[in-house]
Amino acid sequence: MDAVARRPAAAGSRPRWWTELPLLALVYVAYSAGRLVARGDAHTATGHGQTILRWEELLRIDPERALNRLFTTTPALGVPADFAYASLHYLVTPAVLIWLWNRRPAHYRTLRTWLMLATLVGLVGFTLLPTAPPRLLEAGSGFADTMAEFSSYGWWGDDASAPRGLGGMTNQFAAMPSLHVGWALWCGVVLWRHGRSRTTRALGVAYPLLIVLVVMGTANHYLLDALAGTAVMGLGLLLTRPALRFADGVRGRLRAGGRLRTDGRLRAGSRLRADARLRADDGLVMGTAPGAPAAGAPGAHANVSGGCQTSAGERFPRQPTRRGRPAVGAAASAAAADDGAATAAR
Template identity: 60%
Template sequence: MRKPRWWAELILIGVVYAAYSCGRLVARGDARSAVDHGLAILDLEKALHLNAEHPLNRLFTETPALAIPADFAYASLHYVVTPAVLIWLFRRRPGRYRAARTWLMVSTLLGLIGFTLLPTCPPRLLDAGHGFVDTMAQFSSYGWWGAEASAPRGMGAMTNQYAAMPSLHVGWALWCGVMLWRYGRAPLLKALGVAYPLLTTVIVMGTANHYFLDAVAGAAVMGFGLLLTAPALRLADRVRGMFGSAAGREDRPIVSGGWETSAGERIPGQRSSSTSADDTPDRGLPCSSEAESVGKAR
């Protein structure tokens, strides 16, 4: 399989991310329903004894040495680590890149559907009587963000603060963790693959940006995205084949001048062709055993 072109990948990822960002803004629900959904999630967690947000948020609020680094991590790693892993895959594991990128994109679009159908108020925006403190607002003087989520100061209106369910902070971190664990060769990379999604889950709850069930939903979205990766790749190949067939119908010039070689005869200097790749390309994750066919010269 031909290695993806870096500029085409950059355009594709940029278009998908722009559509996702615009979709989040369009998907804003009314505040009342978002608060109702947030309280319903909190009540369910209390009934199931899963409300880990309260003790974590109290710990972060009372310990600036934890809260401030966590705020920086929440506001930045989401947008730094994920592109870094994509670039690493593109350069070091090109045969695995396409399926991994498709998994991430499909899951992100599924998350957008979740924001649309279930606008959810995060813990930090609930009434103070519910016991949550917005650590990013509390320590905003230490960073570039203001009192409105992780958006830079003065740009809070450009973010959807009710896009808490599912947590794509956790979903993207899980994707990064799987990539590092599966394709990283160094023990340190594998350790980071385990630690990063776990640490992200603690951070999103400790900073009162997400409920525990938001994190669970983020992982579930990545699971559904994984199941849809292979069909999405087949659809993309079918579409590419349709365009390729249309282009192939054009007449091609005859460059042999009418001369033909006899059976078994080769043109002087002709070599048998072979293909090799750093990795066998995936049609889906976690792995595929299919191999590329090797072309032989007649």
């Protein structure tokens, strides 16, 4: 856990909120839609629930009946438990995510990825193993639907923990694994690992344990469901580092491709400018420069002749002429004139 939690500090800061919110919304929509698509038929789901219950009885790990009987006969326990089951799952987890975003940004990306991957693994479990919770087993199984028993106290209906009239929008056969327990475990680990006060760490220990008691006492999950939810979170944690490495690799390739395209455009522009300069230089060498006097016009000077021999009036292409000093061609003409005058004097 330490190595995984330290990764985002080296990878960079937290993601931008305008990309993070749509991503979380997409995962939650997939979670809700997946639960609806993987409903399964009631007969198969009930059979899976009975099989789980028989395995628990064989292993002598079946505290669900005792807890459910206690919560049903004691409204002081049953009513708060129903409120906790119907609300905390959707309130505490987002609150911990926001807390991470604000207070522990270096760890946010890793822990958010862990939660998302575990949720997707849970959806696979819902699809492959639709399971009826204890409250939906036949009457002789010894379970009572606490949510239906105390529905007059809350907003949930008789058929599910969803608001009244919206029971058809939830999958009641998504008991295995228990993501109520999985998400609570994630919150507990985050609060324990990254909370600095004793109160925060105590909440990190108490919250998952409370949710385990609530989901069994309200007859919404078996103990094996809770253990499966824990295993799902463990698998999500194992997948977190490879997933982050893969995402970083894809992001790096995309950035490298963008840089290559940008560099290609810059190089193409540089070549065009270089070609333009070469054409301008060729114009100076092969002919007259733009704006220069035409050949034979007053003040025009011919370029160096083809035989590379200079004569009076010729100049080298683009040869600088300093102010106050005669050009090379003019100096040669003056020297020739002096020689002619000296010869005549003799």
